Amino acid sequence: MRYVITGASRGIGLEFVQQLLRRGDTVEAGVRSPEGARRLEPLARESGNRLRIHALDVESDASIRSFAADVCASPVDVLINNAGVIGLWCALTDVDYADMARTFAINALGPLRVTSALLPALRRGAVRKVAHVSSNMGSVTNNTDGGAYAYRMSKAALNMGVRTLANDLRAEGFVTVALHPGWVQTDMGGPQATLPAPESVRGLLRLIDGMGPEHSGRFFDYQGAELPW
Template sequence: MHKHLFITGANRGIGHCFVKEYLSSGWQVTACCRDPSKATQLLEFQQTNTQLVIAKLDLEQLEQTNLNSLKIPKQKIDLVIHNAGYYGPKGVNFAEINLHEWRKVLEVNTIAPLALTHQLFQAAHLSNPCTIAFVSSKVGSMADNRSGGGYYYRSSKAALNSIVKSLAIDLVSHNIKTVALHPGWVKTDMGGPNALIDPETSVIGMQQVISSLTEQQSGSFIDYQGKTIPW
């Protein structure tokens, strides 16, 4: 039986590349995005991949979302990748705090991944064993913050990292491992054209980290090259 990946933010950038790589490896993939009708690349994949299911999921509307409406395949999920993210306004400094935007960043990057994990767990969608990977960012590292600023995104990823660590402890008895991943500075809509690596390089590296993740590493913060990042 094929293994099953459930991924958010699957319609572009890193998420789209994850879908491509796991489909090519023979996995069943449930790819979530806000508007499947506009996910042209996913729709193209679906024409030649019967293992791909595209699901409409808005992470800002999780409380109104019934998982049954996503038509998730009955096969248990072996890997969850929380990839969807929102950066918010760039160049934010201490004098320009916008609470509405900050809440939106926290909702998508921090609250939704935990809430969705809880829903999948409660609905018994997760396999035994299962791995849950959270695409975080090095900017969420306290030790690495030498430039200040970035309040919305930094705080959302630092909080996400804390969630990953707690889940590793709380879910160990269910044979579930977790990991926070730093994808590197990637050439995507969020990363911009000056980024250092392409999505394929990042995703292939993160795939290797996920596939080789040990129980001892569960709850760790690891970059796409397999290096542990300080909290």
């Protein structure tokens, strides 16, 4: 199977790459700066031609076009939209709207841009799956403590995009879902996070592998529990 992963140089994205390579899959890894992808380079050498590293800034239309030109030469089976930022966590009176706009551009618009650019290759793929790494913090129902405006609102917007993509692409046999990885021990998750990245990604891959038409347009956590929008 041929996978495309955005935000692949660290954290959850890097763990996706490692687990997919170990099981024999091929990976196209999008990273904000190839020079900063030092942890991927040994994996690329060890895997032969099963891992390729590409520059990808999901805020930039030009970068996405260049990435798609490289990737779309062959069919893509699964796209994992993982790239994201946490944005500033602050009180309402301290919201930085420039930071909020950037957080939206990366977390909500980036996955839409990448999915659209890769559609030709996804249409030639064997399974036509698109998974979006979202967050329980994007759930309107589960928001009981407020704060984190940029992150929460950007992930809620992503979730709406996932539902809309599912409706628009269902007739072509696409399956697209939003996935909550848990509170993962990564740079973004911070020092208090409780879940090791390998455990989270094992669960996410199990979900992606088992995704069928009945799952499209829905929101799940890494253990398979369905979350409310």
